[in-house]
Amino acid sequence: MKRASMKFWAVALATIVVTTAAQAGDTIKVGFLVEMTGTFSDFGQHIVNGATAYIQQHGDTVAGKKIVLIVRDTTGPAPEVAKRLAQELIVKDEVDFIVGFGLTPNALAVAPIVTEARKPTIIMNAATSVITTKSPYIVRVSFTLAQVTEPMAEWAYKNGVRKVYTLVADYGPGNDAEKTFKAAFTKLGGEIVGSVRVPLQNPEFGPFVQRIKDAKPEAVFAFVPAGELAVGLMKSYRERGLAKEGIRLLCTGDVTDDGVIDALGDSALGVISTHQYSMAHDSPENKAFLAAYAKVDTKLRPNFMAVAGWDGMAAIYEVARQLKGDIDPDKAMQVLRGLKLDSPRGPIQIDADTRDIVQDVYVREVKKVGDHLYNVEFDKFVAVKDPGK
Numbered sequence: 001m002k003r004a005s006m007k008f009w010a011v012a013l014a015t016i017v018v019t020t021a022a023q024a025g026d027t028i029k030v031g032f033l034v035e036m037t038g039t040f041s042d043f044g045q046h047i048v049n050g051a052t053a054y055i056q057q058h059g060d061t062v063a064g065k066k067i068v069l070i071v072r073d074t075t076g077p078a079p080e081v082a083k084r085l086a087q088e089l090i091v092k093d094e095v096d097f098i099v100g101f102g103l104t105p106n107a108l109a110v111a112p113i114v115t116e117a118r119k120p121t122i123i124m125n126a127a128t129s130v131i132t133t134k135s136p137y138i139v140r141v142s143f144t145l146a147q148v149t150e151p152m153a154e155w156a157y158k159n160g161v162r163k164v165y166t167l168v169a170d171y172g173p174g175n176d177a178e179k180t181f182k183a184a185f186t187k188l189g190g191e192i193v194g195s196v197r198v199p200l201q202n203p204e205f206g207p208f209v210q211r212i213k214d215a216k217p218e219a220v221f222a223f224v225p226a227g228e229l230a231v232g233l234m235k236s237y238r239e240r241g242l243a244k245e246g247i248r249l250l251c252t253g254d255v256t257d258d259g260v261i262d263a264l265g266d267s268a269l270g271v272i273s274t275h276q277y278s279m280a281h282d283s284p285e286n287k288a289f290l291a292a293y294a295k296v297d298t299k300l301r302p303n304f305m306a307v308a309g310w311d312g313m314a315a316i317y318e319v320a321r322q323l324k325g326d327i328d329p330d331k332a333m334q335v336l337r338g339l340k341l342d343s344p345r346g347p348i349q350i351d352a353d354t355r356d357i358v359q360d361v362y363v364r365e366v367k368k369v370g371d372h373l374y375n376v377e378f379d380k381f382v383a384v385k386d387p388g389k
């Protein structure tokens with residue numbers, strides 16, 4: 001997948017690392033632990049693209065220091081690989097920050113290492129609530145599944161939905177989504193008529209989706225990670241004729257992610273989701289982000305991970321400015337706690353106590369605008385904290 005762009009990154013990164021060695025001392029080094037190959041390779045691409053766009057837009061020097069990116073490929077959900085690469089980034093490369101993490105298992109694996117090394121760590125996607133509790137050196141600029149799921153349960157009930165079947169990927173964020181949806185929806189008076197969990201690797205959606213159809217719920221609530229799983233789920237939903245039976249699809253924005261929405265095709269039209277970012281978000285900050293991103297990658301549509309990559313870099317620039325270029329780990333954490341940013345998604349804040357993100361969560365509908373599908377925002381929940389804490 002994405003062989004051409006992988007090659008591009010291999011070359012670009014080699015160049016960046018060589019430059020680093022020559023200028024150690026005058027640099028702020030940012031080590032990326034991201035998925036650059038395999039099923040989840042888009043995640044790394046999105047995150048690095050977003051960070052690169054930020055640097056190109058704002059200049060590669062801040063507080064007199066040159067920002068240097070060192071990108072390492074975790075290859076997928078691979079905790080042992082993530083741990084080894086984190087050690088190398090800290091000991092050999094002497095990075096000032098560790099960032100990235102498309103996937104929860106990699107973030108959890110690295111938590112004890114960054115605690116031990118006192119290394120400020122910025123989560124740019126991984127979205128299981130518990131991650132930020134695993135180290136005082138972790139902050140999150142992405143989202144949590146609980147944070148975007150609770151609004152979905154409330155919106156569904158308010159709009160007359162009473163019987164829901166849940167489908168989630170069977171790992172941390174999926175379990176959070178299932179638990180949160182069930183709790184919020186039943187508290188309001190709704191009923192969960194069934195729940196399935198599908199494997200993270202190579203799931204066969206057909207039989208699961210058929211089981212849901214046979215149970216005749218009014219809606220399915222679904223979370224699977226963005227990318228290939230989302231495409232697989234949408235395909236089965238269409239092939240098994242759930243929409244025709246009047247079974248609505250309600251999901252987190254991971255399923256209707258901007259990065260794959262073109263591949264979902266018209267079967268995605270009308271799908272309702274809740275999430276923190278849409279390409280269609282109307283603001284000057286988002287326009288600036290989209291313009292900068294388009295100079296970095298013209299093929300892969302930017303998504304919520306790219307925005308988190310952008311915001312994570314914005315956070316690092318702010319730390320650098322406030323610390324006048326001298327990155328002391330504990331002082332950096334102090335700046336990050338409570339930090340506010342005007343993100344392309346809207347205003348965001350890092351909660352000073354939990355180090356987790358507080359942000360608006362939007363309700364969106366997939367619509368065709370011009371030649372492309374977009375998640376068009378039509379309602380929002382303001383300044384949502386992670387309810388999973």
Ligand code: VNL
Pocket residue numbers: 043102103104105125126127128173224225226254
């Ligand atoms: C995770 C969360 C991964 C949401 C995802 O796919 C996602 C995770 C990138 O925490 O592992 O959409």
